[in-house]
Amino acid sequence: MRHDFAASSLAVAVAACAAFSSLPAQAQSTASAEQLKAELSQMRQQLQQQQQMMQRMQQRLDELESKEAAQASAAPAPTPAAPSAPLVASATGPTPEESRIHRPPSALPATAEPLPEGYVQLGDTGNLIKIDVVAQFDMMFDNKFMGAKDLFVPSSIPVQGQPFHDSDSRSNLSAKQSVFRLDFRRQTDYGLLKVVYKNNFFGSGSGDMPYNMQYLYGELEAKDYSLIAGYYLSAFTDIDAFPNTLDYEGPNSFTFKYTPQVRYSPIVYRAGEGKLTVPMSVEKPNADIAQIGDFETYSRIPDLTLGLRWETPDWHIQWANLFRDLGVQSAIGDEHRNTDAYATQLSFAAGLFDNDSVQAWASYGSGYANFLQDISGFGLDAAFNANTDLKAIDAGGWGLGYTHGWSDNVSSSASYGYLRIDPDEDMLIDPSLPKSTRFASLNLAWQFSERAMLGAEYLWGKNTDLNDNDGEAQRLQVTLRYDLNP
Template sequence: MAAPAALAQSTDSSADLKAEIAQMRQQMQAQQQVMQKMQQRLDELEAKEAAKPQATAQAPSQPAKPPVVTPTSELEAAKATQYHPPSAPAGVSEPLPDGYVRLGDTGNLLKVDLVAQVDAMADNTYMGAQDLFVPSSIPVRGAAFYATGWRSNMSAKQSVFRMDFRRDTDYGTLKIVYKNNFFGSGTGDMPYNLQYFYGELDNERFTLLAGYNISAFTDIDVFPNTLDYEGPNSFTFKYGPQIRFSPILYKSGDSLLTLPLSMEKPNADITTVEGFNTYSRRPDFVFGLRWEAPSWHIQWANLWRDLRVESATARTRGTNGYATQLTGTTKLFERDSVQGWVSNGRGYANFLQDISGLGLDAAFNTQGDLRGIRARGWGAGYTHGWSSDLSSSLSYGYLRISPQSNLLIDQTLPKSTKFGSLNLAWQFSERAMVGIEYLWGQNIDLTDARGQGQRIQTTLRYDLNP
């Protein structure tokens, strides 16, 4: 009887053990599933943690990266690699695309440039324009202040504030340019003077400019690198309201041929007699051709003017003015360049640096007729880069007028003037330049009386965003 009872107890224990083993297997499978899910979660977290440092490293560089403005032409891209000497005038040429900032989501880009400059000058005689070196203001023998001796002056009028706006449109790149210095006609040391305020639409077929700018007759790209603001006496330089259209006639690689056409405010500069005022029936017109390559260019410009006077009694007198000019510049070697210009015409004296504002566009003759005054001028400049941060520039200019003998004009006015300059400029910092320049000038009036003047000028310039 004891054996069957023991067998029954053993069977019950084996069944319980099998049940426990099956239960444990189910628990282990459930734990494995939990562990697999936990491992997947851990892998996901580790992948996210590994990606965070890379995103953090890239994030600061995105907003800090300056916006890139694509040049509107291959020619602009080529210009970006050209050597810019330390002696080059600040804010004269159009800035390269670098340095612009994006104005929010408006699509507008802005570049602001501030130039703080001081010039210290020492002259060996009196000059009418103390802040500028103007040979026609040098006193001649027998005139007041002739050979009066050395004197000094300081000026900060070459300081500049400039803003360049750009944006892309359906018709090309739209540019709005504003610039002023402090060579105004007001009183004080820093009278305001507007230089640029114009808009320009630029695309692959043409440029269209409207506003206040340098005349299309002026080729600012051949202006020598003088530290003196006035520059050579024979350079043609005039600002005014205008509309300018420059279609591209031909393009070959990085070079192009354009046809500058402009209509400009006339501003006739005439020696009048009592009771007469100046006016013009039509604007000044400029027609030219310009061939521009990455390292050189040549330009031929022609000017037509209408010069007139009228009195309160409706008496009028008039004559025509005209001029032609050939200009050009080319790169030599790695850091050298040469500039040149020659102009000739009648009734365009207001465009010539040295005699602008002297009433030499036209004058009355003894018969009471208005006659344009013939003028001509030429000049050249050479810039040598001793190194990437040291340069010298040499320039010379000659100017002459040939009025008819019976014109009613002041005989103390200049008949011819000469100009020469030599400088050394050091770009001691990316945004700072110091230089010294020697200037010489000669003035010969209509009676053939002569006078000479010399100046030594030192310049310190800080350029915030060249």
């Protein structure tokens, strides 16, 4: 600022000199002394006015500089700019209580909460996205014909007296376990908002790779609760207790169901690293009833679940309860029948040693066969009896799984499952339907690179129908999997 003031003073002086020197030479030689005195007096007055103006400007400048100096001395020293937070912090929000249970190479891909790495910011929207693509190839060798070619389903094994009971061995190749998953996240005033999409290729359409959507839901994860809305696994399903099988279907007795729902899970108690939640949901009712005549299935209310879950990074236990209404109604005369249904399930998973883990589950109820992996879709939720009353069918199942890690990259997993239905003697049910099924598996999986796995699995199953005819089958499956961004 002082440089600006000096330049202004110099400009004034130059202007005055220029004005004085610009007087015509002829006027100076001919003008009278009086005229020169008058002009000189006038110029002196102008110079005095310029000097007074410059003095006032100098005074104002001094005041401004003094004020700025005082403000600078009173202000705190500038804090160095903090390094920008990594993208992972924006993606995950508060540090979650991550599981310490070792995830073996044979674990089902694109099912668990994704790792925090790999998210990309979408411009200035505040949204983050993570893309995961799993390409999986399965080669299967069966000792006989099974109704479900790409899945090992004991209830599809032919029993004595049925076609293909003594069929020849056969092979199959499949890529239906391949997965495409998108995870969107953003921070909100209420918590971390997630939107998840996932599909595989076990659809009902024709061709080798029919599309099948598995997830499309949103979740608000707040400090004291989570809220889910959309298409997702039922709250009655405990996917964290699913054993590590290479076969996608898994144990026959596991309760595995996708459904539209809204789910609220408040955290009611914390102790150390553990927390107690009370998951509850309202879900689409899919009554699975063997129909007679022109009756159509329906439900007066949605399926309801209520549970308790204690969870720590090393283990969890969950108790879930299911409440249903099952009904049929005739298109002629609007005649209808209804029955209540319920089920309860206890499931558990824990890490052992460094790389081992155990899983267990047991369920029992009446009218929940559509939730049981092996007999879903057979119309075994309920049936008519001899008096044409609608009655829910009793069912139950249990299972175990164990994984041993030979190293961080090599593991073996074994699992067993058993389920059974117990209909009343006078129920009108097709006697060729399953009465009980059994399942067993044993595998060896090798994570030969960070994103690739090779494994082999032996599977055994047994099917017993309502007439006590049975049949057994075996399968050898070899799997090669690439996971782009787990």
